[in-house]
Amino acid sequence: MKNSMLSVLIPLLMTNMLVLAVLLWMPVIRGEKAFFGVRVSRETYLGEGRRILRRYWLCLLAAFFALEAIGFLTAYYRRNFAFALVTHFLSYFAAFALYSNFAREVRPFRVVSDATKFATPLQTRRLADYTHLLLEATVVLLTIAPTVVLIYYYPALPERVPVHWGINGQPDRWARKTFSTVFFLPILMTYLQSWFLLLKYDLVHAKMTLPAEQAEVYLKFKEQLIVASVHMMDWVRALLAIMLGTVSMFILLTTVEALRHLMPIANLLIWPCVGLLLIVCFYYVYRFMAINNRLEEATGNSNVERESEAAKWTSGGLFYYNPDDPALIVEKRDGLGYTYNFAGKGIRLRLAFLAVVPLLVLWALMDL
Amino acid sequence: MFIVVDENDRRPIYQQVVDEIKALIARGVLREGAALPPVRQVAADLGVNLNTIATAYRELQSEGLIVIRHGAGAVVSSRTSSEKTDEELRRPLRAALTQLALAGLARAEIMSIVAEELRGLLKGAR
Numbered sequence: 032m033k034n035s036m037l038s039v040l041i042p043l044l045m046t047n048m049l050v051l052a053v054l055l056w057m058p059v060i061r062g063e064k065a066f067f068g069v070r071v072s073r074e075t076y077l078g079e080g081r082r083i084l085r086r087y088w089l090c091l092l093a094a095f096f097a098l099e100a101i102g103f104l105t106a107y108y109r110r111n112f113a114f115a116l117v118t119h120f121l122s123y124f125a126a127f128a129l130y131s132n133f134a135r136e137v138r139p140f141r142v143v144s145d146a147t148k149f150a151t152p153l154q155t156r157r158l159a160d161y162t163h164l165l166l167e168a169t170v171v172l173l174t175i176a177p178t179v180v181l182i183y184y185y186p187a188l189p190e191r192v193p194v195h196w197g198i199n200g201q202p203d204r205w206a207r208k209t210f211s212t213v214f215f216l217p218i219l220m221t222y223l224q225s226w227f228l229l230l231k232y233d234l235v236h237a238k239m240t241l242p243a244e245q246a247e248v249y250l251k252f253k254e255q256l257i258v259a260s261v262h263m264m265d266w267v268r269a270l271l272a273i274m275l276g277t278v279s280m281f282i283l284l285t286t287v288e289a290l291r292h293l294m295p296i297a298n299l300l301i302w303p304c305v306g307l308l309l310i311v312c313f314y315y316v317y318r319f320m321a322i323n324n325r326l327e328e329a330t331g332n333s334n335v336e337r338e339s340e341a342a343k344w345t346s347g348g349l350f351y352y353n354p355d356d357p358a359l360i361v362e363k364r365d366g367l368g369y370t371y372n373f374a375g376k377g378i379r380l381r382l383a384f385l386a387v388v389p390l391l392v393l394w395a396l397m398d399l
Numbered sequence: 400m401f402i403v404v405d406e407n408d409r410r411p412i413y414q415q416v417v418d419e420i421k422a423l424i425a426r427g428v429l430r431e432g433a434a435l436p437p438v439r440q441v442a443a444d445l446g447v448n449l450n451t452i453a454t455a456y457r458e459l460q461s462e463g464l465i466v467i468r469h470g471a472g473a474v475v476s477s478r479t480s481s482e483k484t485d486e487e488l489r490r491p492l493r494a495a496l497t498q499l500a501l502a503g504l505a506r507a508e509i510m511s512i513v514a515e516e517l518r519g520l521l522k523g524a525r
Contacts, residue, residue, distance in 0.1 A: 147406040151444035153420075153429065154400065155436040155472070238443040243403040250401075337446050358443035 051095050054126050065365035067134035087133040098122040148243035158235050161261045173272035174224045177279040178217040193285050200298030215395050216279035226384045231264045237369050238358035240335050252326035263315040274304045412447050416455035435473040
């Protein structure tokens, strides 16, 4: 019993340490360009900023270790690792609260532009211009096919079906055959793919703030940033379709005798995809930074903000809420990446997609 | 092909948008059948209210320069603004010329300014 407890608690502790490291690093990843998500002056960064950072580190470490200790000790003595899980997630909330609280103390440096002339290209931004039909067809096919195949084979599946597989592709957990144990993955995949398509649509329609003096230069680089984000989305969507499509077939490949010989091949397919997914993510983060730096070299300021909009950011540039802004998706104020205008038209649909995630997880857990 | 608005300009924003688009139509940069971007995109980029751009588009429509089809967006329909009498066309010109005369410019200077502006306006026009 003690051993199995430790096998849960140790990975939990390790993920939490990793998250803690990222959280400690987060305010200073990009130096003064985005200190707590806010562009600050060099003096602020080295003076007042250091003091804010040190207090943030102290509070964060204290909160993390206190919550972790409480969770682990309770879990260990009560023989129930749910306690550790609860404090684990509580520590994320605590970290978020601390981050936004300290971010509020940071004084921004000249994010607001003194430009009064702004431009817009008379060219409609359309999703179709960023769409490769072959890729879309593949994604749609890989998303729908598993559902169809599983519906066809459903009566042939045994009463107990595998729900989890080890690294070598051998099933290591089984459950009763129900709608959710068989169809959870295809439904999750359909949901994720529709969400990502919506995200891609929003990205293409992101708002661009173009000062009139250098409108062409700004437009060129901002389009490059959108193309990079869209390409990253496409890679993620394609790889997810392959990975989840394959994994949702595992249930068939392990229980239907005639298909069993395909299992090793399917299992082998997963790992290159995981690797590629990581490479894609790292590559595009690098690419965003490179484009952003080039824009900054060319214009002197990678992101231009209007005074009326600067006041609408809360939690140190984490959230943007501006009912007067017709845009639904805007560039983040540090110039890297995009975020939603939480007062934008259609935001409810996007939030509904987000709200479905915990519901799906609960649904999956109910039948296991 | 950009349109620019200036927050410090005395003209209302919608009028600036109208004038910018008209200039592009007059120069032939925006040809007949060219689609204008959706109101929301223009408004977001320029940082102005949706209604401001909608008003500008309606103004252009009422002058017969664009047609707005529901769902399909706005399309440049003509390179000539309709429904204006000779007198209506001359009135703003007369006002502008009066300004130049009051500024103390000689007849030849006014003529050269007018010619220069016209060249600039029709630059690249077919």
